Amino acid sequence: MEYIAPLQNLIDKFASIRGVGRKTATRYAFSVLSMSDEDASAFADAIISAKQNICRCKICGNLSDGEICRICADEKRDGSTICVVEDERTLMAIEKARGFNGKYHVLGGAISPVNDMSPDKLRINELIQRVKDGGVDEVIIATNPTVDGEMTAMYISRMLMPLGVKTTRLAYGVPVGADIENADEVTLTRAIDGRREI
Amino acid sequence: MEYIAPLQNLIDKFASIRGVGRKTATRYAFSVLSMSDEDASAFADAIISAKQNICRCKICGNLSDGEICRICADEKRDGSTICVVEDERTLMAIEKARGFNGKYHVLGGAISPVNDMSPDKLRINELIQRVKDGGVDEVIIATNPTVDGEMTAMYISRMLMPLGVKTTRLAYGVPVGADIENADEVTLTRAIDGRREI
Numbered sequence: 001m002e003y004i005a006p007l008q009n010l011i012d013k014f015a016s017i018r019g020v021g022r023k024t025a026t027r028y029a030f031s032v033l034s035m036s037d038e039d040a041s042a043f044a045d046a047i048i049s050a051k052q053n054i055c056r057c058k059i060c061g062n063l064s065d066g067e068i069c070r071i072c073a074d075e076k077r078d079g080s081t082i083c084v085v086e087d088e089r090t091l092m093a094i095e096k097a098r099g100f101n102g103k104y105h106v107l108g109g110a111i112s113p114v115n116d117m118s119p120d121k122l123r124i125n126e127l128i129q130r131v132k133d134g135g136v137d138e139v140i141i142a143t144n145p146t147v148d149g150e151m152t153a154m155y156i157s158r159m160l161m162p163l164g165v166k167t168t169r170l171a172y173g174v175p176v177g178a179d180i181e182n183a184d185e186v187t188l189t190r191a192i193d194g195r196r197e198i
Numbered sequence: 199m200e201y202i203a204p205l206q207n208l209i210d211k212f213a214s215i216r217g218v219g220r221k222t223a224t225r226y227a228f229s230v231l232s233m234s235d236e237d238a239s240a241f242a243d244a245i246i247s248a249k250q251n252i253c254r255c256k257i258c259g260n261l262s263d264g265e266i267c268r269i270c271a272d273e274k275r276d277g278s279t280i281c282v283v284e285d286e287r288t289l290m291a292i293e294k295a296r297g298f299n300g301k302y303h304v305l306g307g308a309i310s311p312v313n314d315m316s317p318d319k320l321r322i323n324e325l326i327q328r329v330k331d332g333g334v335d336e337v338i339i340a341t342n343p344t345v346d347g348e349m350t351a352m353y354i355s356r357m358l359m360p361l362g363v364k365t366t367r368l369a370y371g372v373p374v375g376a377d378i379e380n381a382d383e384v385t386l387t388r389a390i391d392g393r394r395e396i
Binding site for chain 2: 003004005006007009010012013016017018019020026027028029030031032033035037039040041042043044045046047048049050051052053054063064065069070088089092
């Protein structure tokens with residue numbers, strides 16, 4: 001027996017979020033039902049607004065509400081150092097640690113033959129072009145310390161080698177096998193300070 | 199440092215769901231961003247539609263998309279036996295067990311002095327009225343086997359005593375201290391079969 005259609009539909013939508021099972025989705029749907037009409041409609045608006053107003057920064061690929069993200073647009077930040085990350089959650093984790101004042105390049109994932117992620121599906125060519133355009137002294141590769149992340153770091157460092165730019169990797173300090181976004185701020189800051197050349 | 203406004207707003211909305219923390223809300227928001235435009239807008243519609251189209255059944259208080267819920271409207275079900283539950287999740291668990299063919303009464307919670315839930319905030323008067331209106335032979339009280347649920351069961355059974363209706367409680371079989379919705383179907387069916395008079 002299923003719930004009435006509008007409720008079952010809402011449960012299905014919650015269950016379509018990665019990592020949310022049936023029971024959890026049901027709990028969330030009931031939680032939405034117990035919200036006020038205003039809160040529920042604000043929730044729905046937030047989903048629409050996020051999809052409509054968020055795009056990718058033309059320079060670094062970070063999430064942005066304009067053509068250029070606020071980090072790329074910030075003239076106080078050092079554009080000669082680019083930190084390469086898999087996604088914007090890693091970027092935010094590094095931003096929160098406050099140990100880095102350069103700019104970023106968001107790849108949009110990591111090379112992964114298993115998940116059919118080949119280098120051309122990532123923003124690696126855009127990174128090469130940014131370096132070719134000049135003004136970049138150092139590229140810090142901050143992909144996750146996983147198999148896929150390490151492979152991506154190796155690949156990028158080889159692509160950058162002919163361009164003569166200094167290429168570094170985050171120092172050990174980030175626990176191996178985990179995601180960078182879950183590292184604490186001190187560890188992250190140390191990892192940035194202790195970065196080493198590949 | 200916060201995420202850009204539309205994203206931060208969406209994260210806040212997810213975090214307003216009971217039981218969802220900051221990190222989980224962020225994960226959900228990113229999952230919505232990675233949905234197609236159609237899926238995201240269907241998600242938003244599902245929220246609006248659930249809030250607009252779901253109301254309470256005028257008879258039993260169950261969630262319904264019309265004035266009368268489909269269980270109350272079902273003439274094949276035995277209206278002389280009313281199963282009293284705290285919420286519609288317990289109702290659904292009993293329905294899934296398929297061991298009960300009577301009708302329901304949804305209280306909307308349990309009496310709880312700690313959470314400021316007094317009897318007048320529950321649909322207890324409506325239950326008394328249903329019994330007074332006649333045609334009811336038995337009231338099965340299936341509140342959760344917690345302190346609040348037991349208190350509610352005692353309260354209701356005392357209110358029903360002068361009306362001369364048979365009042366029963368689910369048999370032991372439901373594990374004490376847990377929620378009925380999590381019981382397996384065999385346990386639930388046995389609990390219904392073995393109900394005893396209070």
